[in-house]
Amino acid sequence: MDKQVGPGPLAGIRVLELGTLIAGPFCSRMLAEFGAEVIKVESPDGGDPLRQWRVLKDGTSLWWSVQARNKQSLTLNMKTEAGRQIARELALAADIIIENYRPGVLEKWGLGFEELRAINPALIMVRLSGYGQTGPMRDLPGFGAIGESMGGLRYVSGHPDRPPVRVGISIGDSVAALHGVIGAMMALRHRDVTGGRWNGKSGTGCVAGQGQMVDVALYESVFNLMESLVPEFDVAGVVRERTGGALPGIVPSNTYTTADGENIVIAGNGDAIFHRLMLAIERADLAHDPALSRNDGRVPRTLEIDAAIQSWCSQKTIDCALEILRSADVPVGKIYSIRDMMQDPQFLARSMFEQHQFSDGEAVKLPAILPKMSETPGKTKWMGPRLGEHSEQILRSLNYSEEDIKRLRTEGVI
CATH class of the missing domain: 3.40.50.10540 (Crotonobetainyl-coa:carnitine coa-transferase; domain 1)
Structure with missing residues (x-):
């Protein structure tokens, strides 16, 4: 009620x-x-x-x-x-x-x-x-x-x-x-x-x-x-730059395109989440690579990791990709238009x-x-x-x- x-x-x-x-x-x-x-x-x-x-x-x-x-x-x-x-x-x-x-x-x-x-x-x-x-x-x-x-x-x-x-x-x-x-x-x-x-x-x-x-x-x-712009520049001289759909320095967290042309956001940047994500996209080699077990080891290989995820997404429809990744407990979501929102079960259940x-x-x-x-x-x-x-x-x-x-x-x- x-x-x-x-x-x-x-x-x-x-x-x-x-x-x-x-x-x-x-x-x-x-x-x-x-x-x-x-x-x-x-x-x-x-x-x-x-x-x-x-x-x-x-x-x-x-x-x-x-x-x-x-x-x-x-x-x-x-x-x-x-x-x-x-x-x-x-x-x-x-x-x-x-x-x-x-x-x-x-x-x-x-x-x-x-x-x-x-x-x-x-x-x-x-x-x-x-x-x-x-x-x-x-x-x-x-x-x-x-x-x-x-x-x-x-x-x-x-x-x-x-x-x-x-x-x-x-x-x-x-x-x-x-x-x-x-x-x-x-x-x-x-x-x-x-x-x-x-x-x-x-x-x-x-x-x-x-x-x-x-x-x-x-x-x-x-x-x-x-976020951390001030201390990063003050201490390390780092100027954060534009990175498209990616979240800089936190890997992987990016936007990828599926086989049916939809855009999907995957945030696999937690260490345990990264392991589950790699297994879900059938890249056990990356899942078990000791160098990639922590974020600081993944950052230098950002392009390689993103390419692996994009290759997998390119072979899946968005519905298929969402089902597989959610089953693996990986944070993932479609990029919604207002049309998507107005008919989405979560929005409706929350009386939005x-x-x-x-x-x-x-x-x-x-x-x-x-x-x-x-x-x-x-x-x-x-x-x-x-x-x-x-x-x-x-x-x-x-x-x-x-x-x-x-x-x-x-x-x-x-």
Whole structure:
């Protein structure tokens, strides 16, 4: 029986999202999926550009249905003082602000961390940018692709005889977003143990917990994934290069092509696994070669080992290869397309797709919410909202009258 989903582990946490496109919105999306109340501020003039990215349905990106799920959309013209004042009022009640403007923009608007912390001492601000809030490059524009390049990922991606390639998704932005989520959770923990949420009062017994800024740079988030690059270069002068489908220095771990033209990944790099793999591909000579019993002995003979595995794969269909290698307890897998995923028994058994409906009744599948939690799983309450769908509701909660709201619309503030 499926776990009954409650309000979520972040219920009661109030998040103000001041960001567009990928990194900031993905960060707040994960908080919203686990129960946080997220108010997304968008420009009245079209909103978040991601609304029009990639494949569209009725003029709105299908990506939007995922990236903005569970969020409330408030339109605010942040170039007006009235719009900025509304943002300040929301900041006073917020636990977390997530923003990915270029450094200095919020300060220019009077909404920088120090200004907002003065009115809400327990505020946590997650700031995502290309190069961070300090340093000689802080003012430069920096997208995920640049972060992937500067952080080292692009340099090691691709084949050695060709230019570097990119991963087919915005991995730099997404990795930065995950660092933002981690930072926000640690900052919440620190705030809670130092006093908790600010209640807008002062005096004995009303001391707020300590808020803080979480400074996330896209290039640093990518750099944080780069394994042993630093000590290998510092101690041994080694610069890791592009190696195609192989995992350098860990043998064998590569991509091979089967008789029916499919690509298969085989990770036989553990010593005992290597022995089983060689027996499975009928190369007992390599399985029993003492020089190959450890990884450091296999690395100099990488080409020989890969050639033996490829020769065997070339004679097997992918289904046959998978059956033989899995029977031998060798880590192996087909490289999946989304078509493969949507019909795969493992994906289906793990409920990796959610069924929803657009407003016109058309069905749509969304990716399930991760990570899976036994007691407080995430939940999709609604898909990405219409532009400004919650503006009036939010403003009324701030005690704006109907006349005020009408005036703000007339003046182009919302």
